[in-house]
Amino acid sequence: MRKFRAVLKREYIQRVRARMFIVSTILLPVVMSLFGIVPAIVMNIEAGGPMRVAVIDQTGKMYGRLQEALATDESTSEQENEPRTGPEMATRAFRLEQVASIGPDAAAERTKLDARLQSRELDGYLVLPPDFMQTGKAEFFNNNPGDVISRRIFLSALERAVREQRLIEAKVDPQTRQGLFQPVEMESVKVGSRGEERDAGGSFVLVFAVGFIMYLAILMYGQVILGAVIEEKETRIAEILFSSVRPFTLMMGKLVGVSLVALTQLAIWATAFSAFALYGVNLLASRGLKTSLPNIPLAHYIYFGLFFLLGYFIYATIYALVGSMVTTTQEGGQLAMPIILILVVSFYLFLPVSRSPDSSFSFWVSMIPFSAPVAMLVRIVTQTPPFWQIALSLLIGFGTVILITWAASRIYRVGMLMYGKRASLPEALRWARQA
Amino acid sequence: MATDITVQLDRVSKSFGEFKAVTDLSLMVRAGRVFGLLGPNGAGKTTTIRMIVNITAPDTGSITLFGGTINAELQNRIGYLPEERGLYRRMKVADQLRFFAELKNVRGKDVNAKIDDWLARVKLPEWKYKRSMELSKGMQQKIQFITAVLHDPDLLILDEPFSGLDPINVELLKEIVLDLKRAGKTIIFSTHQMEVAEKICDDICLINHSQKVLDGSLREIKSSFGRNAVAVRAIGGDGVLDDPELVSKLVRHADEAQALLAPGADAQVLLKRLIAAGATVEKFEMVEPSLNDIFITKVTEHA
Numbered sequence A: 001m002r003k004f005r006a007v008l009k010r011e012y013i014q015r016v017r018a019r020m021f022i023v024s025t026i027l028l029p030v031v032m033s034l035f036g037i038v039p040a041i042v043m044n045i046e047a048g049g050p051m052r053v054a055v056i057d058q059t060g061k062m063y064g065r066l067q068e069a070l071a072t073d074e075s076t077s078e079q080e081n082e083p084r085t086g087p088e089m090a091t092r093a094f095r096l097e098q099v100a101s102i103g104p105d106a107a108a109e110r111t112k113l114d115a116r117l118q119s120r121e122l123d124g125y126l127v128l129p130p131d132f133m134q135t136g137k138a139e140f141f142n143n144n145p146g147d148v149i150s151r152r153i154f155l156s157a158l159e160r161a162v163r164e165q166r167l168i169e170a171k172v173d174p175q176t177r178q179g180l181f182q183p184v185e186m187e188s189v190k191v192g193s194r195g196e197e198r199d200a201g202g203s204f205v206l207v208f209a210v211g212f213i214m215y216l217a218i219l220m221y222g223q224v225i226l227g228a229v230i231e232e233k234e235t236r237i238a239e240i241l242f243s244s245v246r247p248f249t250l251m252m253g254k255l256v257g258v259s260l261v262a263l264t265q266l267a268i269w270a271t272a273f274s275a276f277a278l279y280g281v282n283l284l285a286s287r288g289l290k291t292s293l294p295n296i297p298l299a300h301y302i303y304f305g306l307f308f309l310l311g312y313f314i315y316a317t318i319y320a321l322v323g324s325m326v327t328t329t330q331e332g333g334q335l336a337m338p339i340i341l342i343l344v345v346s347f348y349l350f351l352p353v354s355r356s357p358d359s360s361f362s363f364w365v366s367m368i369p370f371s372a373p374v375a376m377l378v379r380i381v382t383q384t385p386p387f388w389q390i391a392l393s394l395l396i397g398f399g400t401v402i403l404i405t406w407a408a409s410r411i412y413r414v415g416m417l418m419y420g421k422r423a424s425l426p427e428a429l430r431w432a433r434q435a
Numbered sequence B: 001m002a003t004d005i006t007v008q009l010d011r012v013s014k015s016f017g018e019f020k021a022v023t024d025l026s027l028m029v030r031a032g033r034v035f036g037l038l039g040p041n042g043a044g045k046t047t048t049i050r051m052i053v054n055i056t057a058p059d060t061g062s063i064t065l066f067g068g069t070i071n072a073e074l075q076n077r078i079g080y081l082p083e084e085r086g087l088y089r090r091m092k093v094a095d096q097l098r099f100f101a102e103l104k105n106v107r108g109k110d111v112n113a114k115i116d117d118w119l120a121r122v123k124l125p126e127w128k129y130k131r132s133m134e135l136s137k138g139m140q141q142k143i144q145f146i147t148a149v150l151h152d153p154d155l156l157i158l159d160e161p162f163s164g165l166d167p168i169n170v171e172l173l174k175e176i177v178l179d180l181k182r183a184g185k186t187i188i189f190s191t192h193q194m195e196v197a198e199k200i201c202d203d204i205c206l207i208n209h210s211q212k213v214l215d216g217s218l219r220e221i222k223s224s225f226g227r228n229a230v231a232v233r234a235i236g237g238d239g240v241l242d243d244p245e246l247v248s249k250l251v252r253h254a255d256e257a258q259a260l261l262a263p264g265a266d267a268q269v270l271l272k273r274l275i276a277a278g279a280t281v282e283k284f285e286m287v288e289p290s291l292n293d294i295f296i297t298k299v300t301e302h303a
Helices: A002-017 A019-043 A062-071 A105-118 A148-169 A174-180 A202-234 A238-242 A247-286 A298-325 A329-335 A337-348 A350-355 A360-365 A372-382 A387-417 A425-433 B045-052 B093-102 B110-121 B137-149 B167-182 B194-200 B218-225 B267-276 B291-302
Strands: A051-057 A094-098 A124-128 A139-142 A189-192 A195-198 B005-016 B019-030 B034-038 B060-065 B078-081 B155-159 B186-191 B203-208 B211-217 B229-235 B247-252 B257-261 B280-287
Touching: A002 A019, A002 A247, A002 B093, A019 A247, A051 A062, A051 A105, A051 A148, A062 A094, A062 A148, A105 A124, A105 A139, A139 A148, A202 A238, A202 A247, A202 A298, A202 A329, A202 A337, A202 A350, A202 A372, A202 A387, A238 A247, A238 A387, A238 B078, A238 B137, A247 A298, A247 A387, A298 A329, A298 A337, A298 A372, A298 A387, A329 A337, A337 A350, A337 A372, A350 A360, A350 A372, A360 A372, A372 A387, B005 B045, B005 B186, B019 B045, B019 B060, B019 B186, B019 B203, B019 B211, B034 B045, B034 B167, B034 B194, B045 B060, B045 B155, B045 B186, B078 B137, B093 B110, B093 B137, B110 B137, B137 B155, B137 B167, B155 B167, B167 B186, B167 B194, B186 B194, B194 B291, B203 B218, B203 B291, B211 B218, B211 B291, B218 B291, B229 B267, B257 B267, B257 B291, B267 B280
Parallel strands: A051 A094, A051 A124, B034 B186, B034 B203, B078 B155, B155 B186
Antiparallel strands: A124 A139, A189 A195, B005 B019, B005 B060, B203 B211, B229 B257, B229 B280, B247 B257
16 A cells, blocks of 8 residues: 555646746646637637628518618517527628619619629629519628628528518517517426426536536546656566566556546646636626526435546546557557547547436446446436446446456566566456556 | 575476467575576567566466566565666656656655666766757667666666676676676576576576576586586697587687597597697696586587
8 A cells, every 4th residue: 555655646746846847837727718718709800891782672661671671680580580600600791772662763773783793892792583572582682602601691691581560561560570589598407306406417527527527537638647657667667676576466556546636737727727617607696696506416426426437537547548558659549549549539528428327228338337427427317227237337437437447467477577568458458467 | 495486487488479489497596695697589588487487477387476477566675677778758857767767656755866876886977957859879888787776676687687788788788787796686687698698697597489598507507517528729739629529619719729538538639639640739728617608518419
């Protein structure tokens, strides 16, 4: 046990003290937030002025409506019935101009407008034919058909304008009009053993967050574990170590040591994030907005913690296993690729499991250690399974962690006795069995 | 008197798949002596040592250490400097040494004093807080040596400890090894460099192709081979030394030759023949065979 502590302490202190650790702790959140902010900024860059559009309104009623619709922001409009995709797009401003054009002058007007389009005095012109209110067919002549975003906004405004005009013509009074577009609210109420619990998906979001942090931790620290296991091979220290400490103790010490480094880093970020979040909540509260934490039982938080650790360690030990079979970090990196695949697949299992958490499919995937962390958490927050299932899943999981670590340490030792040789899979199996 | 014997191997065998690394090896390392485990490359020296330090277990046979069977506790009483050795590159020398001491269950305040003491002995005190990657190869080797002795082991196992060191440092480490012997430590010294082994070993065991060829005290082995070698410095009479009736093996050095007498040949006859051949004999001395000669004789005999 004291030797285990010695190994653990060395791994931990050497890594936390390293400049790399400090730099990545500070830099990663900065980089991540840049990834969030920069694209939004770039997409909102307004190149050029407003879009100049001429309107030939042969119906004689639409011009004013269209101007009105363009002025009201799309996102606040009541007609918003399709889900918004992608980030908030910049709503490019439009400048309309009405071209008087009823009767035979129309053709001449259009030639004039074409000329203006050519000389770039105008970005486009809209032709609303006299029967537009019935057919709903309009023509938009423009220079830049590639600008899909502006066209979509323009089209949406036109649609709203037409709808409004038609309602008015149908003699629907403004109040009824408003009533027609009243949005729907559906609150999800979970019926559990303790009665009804109102939960707007907060715990589900939390499962997703736990899964994501797990994913992040493995992506970041899997390679570190791989490197830590290979380190003694590359520096040829392994033999000295093995004359003093059992391979299993060494492997466990490394695994836990590196994991504590990962937890330290996550804890630093979590603290910083919570501080910002609290500040944000207070700010919202001071503006009279109410925010509340999702209503989640305490036991769930404990499960979140346990299954996070399980998920992390399952994948961490696989990295250790890979590390025990190879001789250089590069080789290890290639062999580790399939691990990421398993991880991603197990992450996506949360969809089928959340649809039918009680199915036998869900039961099995929540027992298999590689998919258990996400699958079982989804089951817990949807239809909490009996306690024995949760306990069994944890037992199988942590048992597997120990088993993989044991196998890794065996392979590691035999591999060390045959320097410079990478183990093939059957060899690795034989080595694990060998004393 | 089991405690007089630090390590005892009894008919130990170890193979890796088809390859026999050690076959039926029995040997005895007496306390307080320097034991040379000698043999050409690939003879099975390192495997034998790995079994003694409990890195791998023998397939058959038994190993007794300090009168008991090997276990983790006894591992702490061994200091091992493997042939494959290294240091953590980015770790400071002092941290590194403290870590290796902790792995032998040695900790506390006096470790620091011991580190200072040892760094002074190998003449590297100013490198205490340097990262090991900043050290030269020779310096690293001396630090590695300290990792093997820092926890004050009763049994010290050194596998090719001097390879790659300059003569001054070889001398320095050799003195330290002899000091440790005087302090009552048992030392197993593995090498294929016979000249070095000859100078510091009390007992030797010669192994070749996984098998023991010869063992016993160096003194006895040498005398059992008898004074059957002659160091000759003579001008002329070359043909005489090449006579296979008289000389079984001739090694010419810069200004003299070492002649191993053929079985049954008499040194006096050789001298007479040389003089009769008209040679001017400047030196004619009966000498003990060098360990190297014994080694080569034995190894070629068994080949």
